[in-house]
Amino acid sequence: MSELLIRGAHTILTMNDARQELADADIRVRDGVIVGVGHGLESTGTTINAAGCVVTPGLVNTHHHLYQTLTRAVPGGQDALLFGWLQTLYPIWARFGPEEIFTSAKVGLAELALSGCTMTSDHLYLYPGGATLDDTIAAAGEVGLRFHATRGSMSIGESGGGLPPDDLVEDERAILDDCIRLVDRFHDDSAGAMVRVGLAPCSPFSVSRDLMRETALLARDKGVMLHTHLAENDEDIAYSLETFGCRPGQYAEDLGWVGDDVWHAHCVKLDGREIDLFARTKTGVAHCPCSNCRLGSGIAPVRAMRDAGVPVGLGVDGSASNDAGNLVAEARQTMLLQRVARGADAMAAREALEIATRGGAQVLGRGGECGQLREGYRADIAIWDVSGIESAGSWDPAALLLAGPTRVRDLIVEGRVVIRDGQFETLDLSATIARQNALAGKLAESL
Numbered sequence: 381m382s383e384l385l386i387r388g389a390h391t392i393l394t395m396n397d398a399r400q401e402l403a404d405a406d407i408r409v410r411d412g413v414i415v416g417v418g419h420g421l422e423s424t425g426t427t428i429n430a431a432g433c434v435v436t437p438g439l440v441n442t443h444h445h446l447y448q449t450l451t452r453a454v455p456g457g458q459d460a461l462l463f464g465w466l467q468t469l470y471p472i473w474a475r476f477g478p479e480e481i482f483t484s485a486k487v488g489l490a491e492l493a494l495s496g497c498t499m500t501s502d503h504l505y506l507y508p509g510g511a512t513l514d515d516t517i518a519a520a521g522e523v524g525l526r527f528h529a530t531r532g533s534m535s536i537g538e539s540g541g542g543l544p545p546d547d548l549v550e551d552e553r554a555i556l557d558d559c560i561r562l563v564d565r566f567h568d569d570s571a572g573a574m575v576r577v578g579l580a581p582c583s584p585f586s587v588s589r590d591l592m593r594e595t596a597l598l599a600r601d602k603g604v605m606l607h608t609h610l611a612e613n614d615e616d617i618a619y620s621l622e623t624f625g626c627r628p629g630q631y632a633e634d635l636g637w638v639g640d641d642v643w644h645a646h647c648v649k650l651d652g653r654e655i656d657l658f659a660r661t662k663t664g665v666a667h668c669p670c671s672n673c674r675l676g677s678g679i680a681p682v683r684a685m686r687d688a689g690v691p692v693g694l695g696v697d698g699s700a701s702n703d704a705g706n707l708v709a710e711a712r713q714t715m716l717l718q719r720v721a722r723g724a725d726a727m728a729a730r731e732a733l734e735i736a737t738r739g740g741a742q743v744l745g746r747g748g749e750c751g752q753l754r755e756g757y758r759a760d761i762a763i764w765d766v767s768g769i770e771s772a773g774s775w776d777p778a779a780l781l782l783a784g785p786t787r788v789r790d791l792i793v794e795g796r797v798v799i800r801d802g803q804f805e806t807l808d809l810s811a812t813i814a815r816q817n818a819l820a821g822k823l824a825e826s827l
């Protein structure tokens with residue numbers, strides 16, 4: 381039995397159903413589960429002094445392409461729209477292999493962890509040079525984050541009218557076979573699971589209708605979740621109308637891609653009927669505000685989605701389009717963008733933090749055990765030191781999003797300390813960064 385006590389937090393933002401906020405309070409953890417949140421708690425195990433800290437549930441990232449941390453700020457891709465951006469980067473990604481996928485995942489996961497993230501999904505949809513989803517699952521195991529890996533895919537290359545080059549697409553039968561292999565090998569549907577697998581064709585413009593439909597059938601058969609990109613920008617809508625003769629919402633509905641076991645990334649361009657469809661079916665959305673800004677895609681109607689009852693979580697998206705992987709900064713951006721669109725009362729800091737925690741947990745199907753600090757929930761906890769310069773003079777814990785900090789002091793996942801006093805307990809960060817930079821340099825030279 382392992383015990384942990386977080387003692388004397390300045391404020392605990394529980395994100396429980398009553399949205400309780402406790403001052404000068406403690407959290408007691410046993411065997412990876414929260415067994416108490418309150419005042420004057422005692423424990424026989426390790427104690428973490430949280431004086432001067434705001435404590436929140438670990439943040440949840442619902443959309444990422446971890447492999448892209450090796451292609452940040454690539455010249456030629458910096459100022460392009462979505463389709464042009466992809467066409468610049470595909471040939472670079474085609475030179476990756478297992479080590480590139482593993483190392484960039486490790487860096488991306490570490491970066492997320494430092495920004496308060498305890499659970500993340502990843503969308504890997506290309507497998508160059510013998511890389512497999514196993515490489516990213518191994519990276520998450522090393523870093524120590526709760527991981528929802530999704531088996532992405534692309535099957536329509538340039539010669540078939542798709543966007544990616546032919547050498548990056550796979551045969552559809554092989555894709556489905558690998559989906560089965562991965563679910564059977566890694567998917568854990570038990571409580572507290574550290575690894576789950578989802579199925580995730582890349583987007584309607586890189587796979588066939590058949591593969592979308594077959595993947596949905598397979599996911600239902602296996603009891604795993606479905607994920608893809610949808611309605612990201614105007615080009616995306618135009619492609620859907622021209623190729624499928626309908627809007628993306630209709631396309632998703634026709635192929636079985638709605639339900640509480642489905643979440644779609646972006647959804648910047650959902651119209652009112654599509655928002656109603658998502659609300660009715662409890663289809664989730666991964667909102668990626670920085671990526672949407674970076675690619676000029678637009679402002680997702682998050683206020684309307686939330687008001688209608690659509691489950692919304694946050695995603696940093698891949699580091700080729702953000703280029704940062706800082707989840708708490710993403711929460712701040714969510715709040716700011718809704719205010720740009722609809723005024724200063726459109727979204728409060730606390731609501732953005734709620735989307736980043738319990739919202740994300742719900743989208744990933746973990747709302748019953750993650751995303752809140754309450755008894756019986758998994759001990760996924762972010763501890764933020766608010767005694768520094770960013771917070772000096774702040775009157776309210778909402779300063780976490782309005783002011784900072786943007787890095788955690790400590791991070792706990794399933795009761796295990798992953799970051800202590802700003803340092804990783806699970807990996808050698810300098811060595812990981814050095815390896816990453818060496819790989820990026822090698823790729824740049826090879827072009």
Ligand SMILES: [Zn+2]
Nearest residue numbers: 609645697698
């Ligand atoms: Zn994406």
